[in-house]
Amino acid sequence: MNAAANPADIMPTWPEGGVSRVPYRLFSDNGVYALEQERLFRGPVWNYLCLELEVAEPGDFRTAFIGETPVVVARDGNGELRGMVNRCAHKGALVCLAERGNRKHFSCIYHSWTYHLDGRLRGVAFRGGLKGKGGMPEDFDPARHRMQPIRVEVFCGLVFGTFESDMPPVEEWVGPTMAHFLKRNLGSRPLKVLGTHSQIIHNNWKLYAENVRDSYHATLLHTFYTTFKVNRLDMDGGILLSEGTPWHHISYAKRATLEEAAEYKDANVHSASYDSKLNGPALLKTEDEFDDGITHSVQSIFPTLAVHFTLNSLCVRNFVPRGLEETELVWTYLGYADDSEEMTAMRVLQANLTGAAGLVSLEDGCINEFVQRGTRGSGDAAAVLEMGGRGLESSESSRATEVSIRGFWSGYRGLMGYA
Amino acid sequence: MIGAETRQRIEDFLLDCAWTIDEDDLEAWPGFFAEDGRYRITTRDNEERGLPVGIMLCEGRGMLEDRVLALRTANIFEPHRYRHILGRPRLRESEDGLIRSDSSFIVMRTMQDGRMDLFAAGNYRDLLRVEDGQVMFQERAAVLESRRVDVLIVIPI
Numbered sequence: 422m423n424a425a426a427n428p429a430d431i432m433p434t435w436p437e438g439g440v441s442r443v444p445y446r447l448f449s450d451n452g453v454y455a456l457e458q459e460r461l462f463r464g465p466v467w468n469y470l471c472l473e474l475e476v477a478e479p480g481d482f483r484t485a486f487i488g489e490t491p492v493v494v495a496r497d498g499n500g501e502l503r504g505m506v507n508r509c510a511h512k513g514a515l516v517c518l519a520e521r522g523n524r525k526h527f528s529c530i531y532h533s534w535t536y537h538l539d540g541r542l543r544g545v546a547f548r549g550g551l552k553g554k555g556g557m558p559e560d561f562d563p564a565r566h567r568m569q570p571i572r573v574e575v576f577c578g579l580v581f582g583t584f585e586s587d588m589p590p591v592e593e594w595v596g597p598t599m600a601h602f603l604k605r606n607l608g609s610r611p612l613k614v615l616g617t618h619s620q621i622i623h624n625n626w627k628l629y630a631e632n633v634r635d636s637y638h639a640t641l642l643h644t645f646y647t648t649f650k651v652n653r654l655d656m657d658g659g660i661l662l663s664e665g666t667p668w669h670h671i672s673y674a675k676r677a678t679l680e681e682a683a684e685y686k687d688a689n690v691h692s693a694s695y696d697s698k699l700n701g702p703a704l705l706k707t708e709d710e711f712d713d714g715i716t717h718s719v720q721s722i723f724p725t726l727a728v729h730f731t732l733n734s735l736c737v738r739n740f741v742p743r744g745l746e747e748t749e750l751v752w753t754y755l756g757y758a759d760d761s762e763e764m765t766a767m768r769v770l771q772a773n774l775t776g777a778a779g780l781v782s783l784e785d786g787c788i789n790e791f792v793q794r795g796t797r798g799s800g801d802a803a804a805v806l807e808m809g810g811r812g813l814e815s816s817e818s819s820r821a822t823e824v825s826i827r828g829f830w831s832g833y834r835g836l837m838g839y840a
Numbered sequence: 841m842i843g844a845e846t847r848q849r850i851e852d853f854l855l856d857c858a859w860t861i862d863e864d865d866l867e868a869w870p871g872f873f874a875e876d877g878r879y880r881i882t883t884r885d886n887e888e889r890g891l892p893v894g895i896m897l898c899e900g901r902g903m904l905e906d907r908v909l910a911l912r913t914a915n916i917f918e919p920h921r922y923r924h925i926l927g928r929p930r931l932r933e934s935e936d937g938l939i940r941s942d943s944s945f946i947v948m949r950t951m952q953d954g955r956m957d958l959f960a961a962g963n964y965r966d967l968l969r970v971e972d973g974q975v976m977f978q979e980r981a982a983v984l985e986s987r988r989v990d991v992l993i994v995i996p997i
């Protein structure tokens with residue numbers, strides 16, 4: 422192993438306190454960022470790539486990213502789903518420029534090398550030279566050159582990819598609690614896309630990974646939530662961490678069980694002070710779709726996927742690192758293929774709650790940047806994550822806890838070589 | 841046939857609306873819409889694929905007012921202001937006596953510390969109602985060229 426790849430030389434010393442402390446340097450160190458690409462994204466994890474419905478037909482392809490590495494998912498002529506690095510085996514140009522499309526085969530525009538939909542090299546332009554001159558050596562073997570394959574697998578309509586050959590199936594990897602909830606939200610009925618957009622947030626990707634697990638902030642920063650009683654910490658709800666792999670989580674609430682907790686009024690919490698009725702109440706018109714009483718949930722799947730189901734608004738969020746201090750947060754809003762028009766209309770209106778202009782999420786566009794900016798020049802300082810204790814136990818009765826963030830860091834520490 | 845006088849009224853109306861936003865007179869902004877008017881922010885990509893969920897959707901003036909109220913009292917963000925630059929509208933008669941207007945816009949955003957960026961560019965796809973010389977939006981869709989929003993949108997485009 423060369424020196425640059427030795428985590429001990431790159432990663433900061435973790436302070437005392439284990440996952441209840443997080444060194445700020447992890448968010449602004451180029452060496453850490455580069456090592457994450459190798460150890461974490463190209464390591465033993467399943468990365469979310471796209472929806473299965475985006476690559477439904479033979480020839481369909483969709484480009485995506487594993488960390489910063491560009492990849493392609495394609496359905497080949499036999500209907501098999503294939504994954505490969507989006508990099509030409511000749512000189513490394515991107516092979517697929519479009520985000521999505523349908524092709525019989527891939528063709529690199531630089532020197533016209535062509536590939537089968539599974540990434541095997543199909544043809545080399547001018548391989549035999551021109552007029553008997555030039556061309557590839559006699560012993561050039563196309564079978565030895567191809568787009569680098571990656572493993573892909575579908576679970577609940579989501580396509581995941583990994584560089585690791587020795588990974589358990591996605592369902593096993595996420596664990597039974599996570600798998601059950603993904604099936605509830607995404608696996609029970611065919612999906613359809615209702616719309617998509619993305620948001621550039623000026624922070625390291627891990628700050629968003631923390632933020633999406635941060636059930637402590639949700640009702641304090643996002644004050645629209647509390648006021649209109651969509652989700653408050655005094656609603657019946659809790660946090661579930663995945664069995665044995667607490668870096669995936671579910672945070673849920675049940676709207677019907679709201680009881681006014683005195684702490685909201687007594688603490689003079691900012692979010693309780695905005696006390697207005699909606700002039701356009703149709704925004705929050707909602708219909709119960711499940712019999713478990715859960716009306717609001719956010720589920721994270723390590724490293725860069727989250728799925729939320731807020732009232733009737735179902736959305737897949739994928740946060741893609743675009744550099745040390747930049748992340749693209751892609752929102753893909755979903756419905757079920759057999760939704761009634763009324764249900765679609767509700768999902769469409771409730772999409773106002775989230776996204777780049779989300780009434781209860783827009784603050785996240787800037788809050789992580791505030792941490793990024795606030796931690797510059799912080800030396801060896803570290804964040805304190807002791808809300809709800811210092812451990813990694815699921816919290817089935819309270820969301821006033823940072824346990825899911827500690828869970829994220831336990832997974833991170835393992836992958837990045839901390840004991 | 842859209843007469844010169846009507847065109848003049850429409851151009852002034854579109855300019856006034858942009859000015860209202862840029863001068864932070866947002867409480868007056870819902871008044872540019874019909875009572876049952878519709879306002880959307882979406883992307884060219886969503887429009888071309890016929891997808892109904894964009895970035896913001898208000899159905900009826902009440903929801904526009906809620907957006908302004910939320911911005912003033914609930915939402916938290918780094919203070920910033922817009923400056924709109926509008927192109928001349930392309931006008932066509934539409935159904936039900938409405939006028940369809942398309943006009944290009946760019947929005948410059950200036951943060952509290954002076955950072956200034958090109959925040960948005962796109963097309964306003966408007967359906968205008970003109971009654972007794974009064975213009976109002978029956979529908980306004982700010983269709984952004986890019987699917988990527990920098991940081992967040994809280995002030996309407």
Ligand code: FES
Nearest residue numbers: 509511512529532
């Ligand atoms: S880089 Fe692709 S053909 Fe040369």
Ligand SMILES: [Fe+2]
Nearest residue numbers: 632639782785
């Ligand atoms: Fe948030």
